[in-house]
Amino acid sequence: MSDTQETEGKQRNVKRFMFLNRKAPYGTIYALESLEVVLIGAAFDQDVSLVFVDDGVYQLKKGQQSKGIGQKNFSPTYRALEDYDVEKLYVERESLEARGLTAEDLLVPARVLGAAELGALMEAQDVVLSF
Amino acid sequence: MSDTQETEGKQRNVKRFMFLNRKAPYGTIYALESLEVVLIGAAFDQDVSLVFVDDGVYQLKKGQQSKGIGQKNFSPTYRALEDYDVEKLYVERESLEARGLTAEDLLVPARVLGAAELGALMEAQDVVLSF
Amino acid sequence: MKFGILVNEGPYQHQASDSAYQFAVAALARGHQIYRVFFYNDGVNNANKLTEPPQDDRNITRQWSALAAEHDIDMVVCVAAGMRRGIKDELLAPGFHISGLGQLIQAGIEADRLVVFGD
Amino acid sequence: MKFGILVNEGPYQHQASDSAYQFAVAALARGHQIYRVFFYNDGVNNANKLTEPPQDDRNITRQWSALAAEHDIDMVVCVAAGMRRGIKDELLAPGFHISGLGQLIQAGIEADRLVVFGD
Amino acid sequence: MSVLHTTNKSPLRTRDLESCLRLSRAGCGILLLEDAVYGALKATSAGAKIEEAAKDRRIYVLGPDLAARGFTPEQLVAGVAVVDYGGFVDLAAEYHHVQAWL
């Protein structure tokens, strides 16, 4: 990494990127295309967080079976994020509770944060990508 | 009309068409493109009603000045509807009240109906076009 | 029974076109007729023949074209909405054709039911 | 200051592209730089050179092209989102070019601010 | 038969379902499809409203949309019926007209 710094003649640029996901899957494409950005973004060695708020928490719901609507079930890709070293997944507690869900309903481990903590996390970012 | 009936060899087909408008203008195109359907539809001599519910009532708000957002102010077209013999405009009372508006805030005369009456009107339609 | 279908959203971004397609397939399977599918608002983007989604995804445009060919369905792309969004004759996939909004009203008059899919 | 802009919706259907354009114009008027405008999701439809809205309406695609020409702005259409929606090289209006999602991340890294416009 | 109302937005995101319930009448049908299926889950606050509405209206949920989102019919409130696309077509034919709450 220090090689890169010297080559570029400046401090290596690591920013805190947050992907803010607030929409349900399948009804719109945002969940899927957000995930596609995350996968590409993983190659850039930035500090990446994925946040699931409101209906975005439904993206991580276990047991999705989308054959009947003619769409591909892309939810297994969330499980592959670990292989891309994307490991910071956060879910808002209030959003889960409003939907009667718990961390056990989710297909990947995600840290559950209350609104106050999550708000602080949002404030600590450099770049927020919303879909 | 009876000429037409004889020519076509069947009873003339007059249906009750309702245009259901529930979205604010400018933020999305639905209000404008709904109005374009109404203008074309007027030539078909059907029984046409326009209904404004929820944020749709904002479509009729007086005083729209859209130059600053680079969009055309299309609200004067609602005033032209009369020339097309489109005269049945309905606004839901509950939607107006939730927005602190009265019939005086609207740029065209529209009949204000409570939810119960409007629900009955909806039931009496043959075709509902939603945008 | 004769169904008319109105599609107000483009492919992929919203589920509207998928739902409309599934509805049409099911209606035909039930022995009903599709009088016309009218594409309006961003719905006109469904007619773009250049669409090429990933191999493991459905090609919505091609699905509509195939259904129209098999069942001789009239698929109309609104000329005004299409002009606004750059969907013109040279871009149309098989089975789609461009016409005026009158075709939508006509569908409302002639079909027994008009079913709207949008956002 | 260097701004990056992300546009997630197509022209006309939503105000997102209009707002993004007005923001870009204002930023340039303030002496800022637009590092890149990235078109993603239905935002890729902004690049369609065939768009031809009514004469009394703005032509959003042409507005972007003119702004890019005047200020030498990099306008990137996402290749994957574009393929999915049929926005390919042959359809691109002047100033737009197709590239990968890496260009969006790069904009996040290089620009001082990334501002997102969508629905 | 009266109207078949359709609504396709999550009631946790938009207020479409509220308006549909306010303006629909006894005897009508309401079909929840796409993201609207979340509204009929026991676990959400919308569920109680749907259960109440089911007393004088017929509530339908599009099964393929429910399954896509990882839920099962058992997780729906009482009094709602699950249909597939063929069932949707049957309903559209059965009611006098179809009204979408977009």
Next chain:
Amino acid sequence: MSVLHTTNKSPLRTRDLESCLRLSRAGCGILLLEDAVYGALKATSAGAKIEEAAKDRRIYVLGPDLAARGFTPEQLVAGVAVVDYGGFVDLAAEYHHVQAWL
């Protein structure tokens, strides 16, 4: 400076503003643009929430969007500032980053 939040949906239609208010913090800025400008009107129920939020957050309304929709700054709740696109740019530069509530 902390975050500039932006929200563009009418709070009478979606719940985006609620989430923005729930998750934003004291000292941040919130810019209402496009259809979100309706939320800052005195006449709507959202207005009271905005007025409350204005106590520890800076609330901005995009003037051109307000005018397009036929309303004037006088019709906004107390404590909100009206900005034009240039003002939006200034805010985006002033705050540490911009977060859109889509």
